[in-house]
Amino acid sequence: MKEKEIEDELVSIRSMMERSSKFISLSGLSGILAGVYALIGAGFAYYILYYHILDELNPYIPNHPGTVTSNGSIWVNYSNHYYSQVSITLIVIALVVLITSIGTGIFLSVRKAKRKGQPLWSSASRALLFHMATPLITGGVLILILVTRGQYGIAAPAMLIFYGLSLISASSYTFSMVKYLGLCEIILGLIAACLPGYGLLFWAIGFGVLHIIYGSLMYFKYDR
Amino acid sequence: MKVPFEKLDKAFENRLRLQIMSVLMVNDRYDFNSLKELLDTTDGNLASHLKGLEKEEYIMVYKAFLGRKPNTTYEATEKGKKAFKQHLDALEQLIKQQKIK
Numbered sequence: 001m002k003e004k005e006i007e008d009e010l011v012s013i014r015s016m017m018e019r020s021s022k023f024i025s026l027s028g029l030s031g032i033l034a035g036v037y038a039l040i041g042a043g044f045a046y047y048i049l050y051y052h053i054l055d056e057l058n059p060y061i062p063n064h065p066g067t068v069t070s071n072g073s074i075w076v077n078y079s080n081h082y083y084s085q086v087s088i089t090l091i092v093i094a095l096v097v098l099i100t101s102i103g104t105g106i107f108l109s110v111r112k113a114k115r116k117g118q119p120l121w122s123s124a125s126r127a128l129l130f131h132m133a134t135p136l137i138t139g140g141v142l143i144l145i146l147v148t149r150g151q152y153g154i155a156a157p158a159m160l161i162f163y164g165l166s167l168i169s170a171s172s173y174t175f176s177m178v179k180y181l182g183l184c185e186i187i188l189g190l191i192a193a194c195l196p197g198y199g200l201l202f203w204a205i206g207f208g209v210l211h212i213i214y215g216s217l218m219y220f221k222y223d224r
Numbered sequence: 225m226k227v228p229f230e231k232l233d234k235a236f237e238n239r240l241r242l243q244i245m246s247v248l249m250v251n252d253r254y255d256f257n258s259l260k261e262l263l264d265t266t267d268g269n270l271a272s273h274l275k276g277l278e279k280e281e282y283i284m285v286y287k288a289f290l291g292r293k294p295n296t297t298y299e300a301t302e303k304g305k306k307a308f309k310q311h312l313d314a315l316e317q318l319i320k321q322q323k324i325k
Contacts, residue, residue, distance in 0.1 A: 003322045006315050012239060013246040013312070020247040020254065020262055119261050123254060 023125045027108035031215025034101035038207035041097040132170035156199030160189030231314035248300035
């Protein structure tokens with residue numbers, strides 16, 4: 001056996017191990033786009049929360065500017081109806097961001113898999129999906145339960161934490177970089193939990209900025 | 225230094241068998257159709273090499289039905305994993321020796 005043959009043998013072993021157990025059709029571009037959608041979504045949410053766009057739609061809010069509290073902030077006595085309206089709008093925004101991101105991710109993965117001749121629906125992608133969906137759905141349902149009970153503050157940190165957990169659990173079936181993205185999301189989520197009131201900011205950093213950074217790194221490392 | 229050619233496992237002489245074994249080293253179970261797609265080979269070729277590995281007791285075969293379709297999955301045995309590791313070690317040693325020469 002010649003050296004070249006042995007090396008070919010080892011290369012084929014390595015490639016089979018990777019291709020059979022890892023889903024490598026993830027596209028960096030989908031990370032960048034998901035980040036952009038998240039930033040747009042966060043922008044909408046910001047306007048709704050801080051410029052009270054929904055106020056005009058709300059007959060329950062009296063037309064006074066609110067009372068100024070001792071620390072200088074303006075306290076408007078909103079009705080529960082207003083809160084549920086705002087939270088429904090925010091949930092819709094989050095869902096739209098989620099669905100467009102997943103849609104883009106699937107579309108670009110299909111394209112990359114076709115171009116490189118890799119199977120898309122393999123046991124690796126099935127494992128990836130299962131390990132990602134379990135923490136993600138658990139978190140999503142938990143957040144919905146808590147938000148309907150009025151625990152609005154939990155939404156942003158919990159989203160970040162459960163998303164991070166789902167990335168880490170999925171990372172053994174794809175590029176290892178996903179694991180580090182997951183760790184960053186979890187850390188960010190925990191910081192957000194310590195700083196109530198900054199949820200939207202951390203949400204925008206976690207789902208927007210981090211995705212764009214991760215997507216660009218992936219794009220330059222694997223896509224080109 | 226003695227060249228450890230005899231340490232190379234005869235069962236892995238064929239490239240396809242080696243690849244099947246690599247897949248089963250990193251996956252608990254793998255089914256026939258996925259293997260066929262991954263290794264880009266024919267039914268007959270894959271089946272005969274799987275049979276060969278089964279005869280060596282390197283892999284276990286599980287036959288089941290998914291609805292009406294037969295779904296056969298394969299799993300590496302302890303013996304198979306050990307043999308595969310030894311084969312890799314032997315390959316590694318061969319490379320090292322050739323580098324020295």
